[in-house]
Amino acid sequence: MTLKTLFAHAERQPTSSAPVPLAEMANNTSNSNPTAGAKTANNPDTTRAVPSPQTAAVNQPKLTEANPNTVENLVSAAKKNDSVKVLELLDQKDSIDGKHGGWTAIGCAAHEGQLDTVRVLLLRGADMDIRMDVGFGVLPGDGSAINWAACGGYLDVVKILLEKGAKSNICAKRPVLLGTGGTPITMAAGKGHLEVVRYLLENGCDDDSVDGIPGWDAFIVACERGQLNIIKYLVDEKELNVDRNGSNGVTPLVTAAQSQQTAAMEYLVNRGARIDAVDNDGSTALLHAVMKKRVGAVEWLVKRGADSRKKNKKGVSPLNLAREELQKNADDKNAATMVKWLEVSMNVAFQIKA
Numbered sequence: 001m002t003l004k005t006l007f008a009h010a011e012r013q014p015t016s017s018a019p020v021p022l023a024e025m026a027n028n029t030s031n032s033n034p035t036a037g038a039k040t041a042n043n044p045d046t047t048r049a050v051p052s053p054q055t056a057a058v059n060q061p062k063l064t065e066a067n068p069n070t071v072e073n074l075v076s077a078a079k080k081n082d083s084v085k086v087l088e089l090l091d092q093k094d095s096i097d098g099k100h101g102g103w104t105a106i107g108c109a110a111h112e113g114q115l116d117t118v119r120v121l122l123l124r125g126a127d128m129d130i131r132m133d134v135g136f137g138v139l140p141g142d143g144s145a146i147n148w149a150a151c152g153g154y155l156d157v158v159k160i161l162l163e164k165g166a167k168s169n170i171c172a173k174r175p176v177l178l179g180t181g182g183t184p185i186t187m188a189a190g191k192g193h194l195e196v197v198r199y200l201l202e203n204g205c206d207d208d209s210v211d212g213i214p215g216w217d218a219f220i221v222a223c224e225r226g227q228l229n230i231i232k233y234l235v236d237e238k239e240l241n242v243d244r245n246g247s248n249g250v251t252p253l254v255t256a257a258q259s260q261q262t263a264a265m266e267y268l269v270n271r272g273a274r275i276d277a278v279d280n281d282g283s284t285a286l287l288h289a290v291m292k293k294r295v296g297a298v299e300w301l302v303k304r305g306a307d308s309r310k311k312n313k314k315g316v317s318p319l320n321l322a323r324e325e326l327q328k329n330a331d332d333k334n335a336a337t338m339v340k341w342l343e344v345s346m347n348v349a350f351q352i353k354a
Helices: 003-011 022-028 053-059 069-079 083-090 105-112 115-123 145-152 155-163 184-191 194-202 218-225 228-237 252-258 262-270 285-291 295-303 318-328 333-353
Strands: none
Touching: 105 115, 105 145, 105 155, 115 155, 145 155, 145 184, 155 194, 184 194, 184 218, 194 228, 218 228, 218 252, 218 262, 228 262, 252 262, 252 285, 252 295, 262 295, 285 295, 285 318, 295 333, 318 333
């Protein structure tokens, strides 16, 4: 049976009437042999009786709390892109939006990039905006089909979901302990899926749509993850400000420094990012790097002239903070290395002034 036949079968099924079982559909479309199934002396009747739609509706299990097997099998078939099995299970209409392990069939298919199965499910009326009760790692989170398709970089799946009216700015939760979430564009940006990011922006998705935190947009997320292709696209083609303020006034450079994304830091500074720009608390990228003990970022910033003595609104400077950390634990090699680089920076600054 071809996919064209499957899609034609799926599309003609009205959601309000009893669906035709897949076995009957397959029998009706077997036109290559007009005598197939005929009773003859040389062809004994070994064919399986095809139930009517009414009989099938009675005999096939419906989705209930006591009978979750249909949904489990549907989600499994969707994950494997088994469109034939999906259609067979969709003859039991109640199963289409059920969940197994937190996943709906269309959510699982989108997560795996199974375009054919997504198409079949959409044709049969699956709700693409249902949130999955699944997590990021071991912690709980959620997300609709388009969130997972964007996260996986499955452009064709993203396209068909948007064409069918999926909500492009729906915000999925990250682990609830973090209290943040991910829109399709921020999830795609964080994974470096440039074509998905580009398509979303070209089709009405706001580049300022936030990731559960005000100002935590695709640009900031790309800097956090070091996705240089996304950063370059947003700056060079979309002309975003390299010093734009995100959550709490945090700049892209600060975000990149916190995660020690030195390639992103290099690009941002070369494109005009101010190395000593501060957030709402007066903290620089260097101070944030010290807070996170990102030794590589500290070294990179010091070599490019970051001020090791610049204090935030609480009177904390990068050098003082690093010294405090070393005093707490003399065996802290990261703190010791940071102090060394920061003191070198201070000495160089004094020599220049002299």
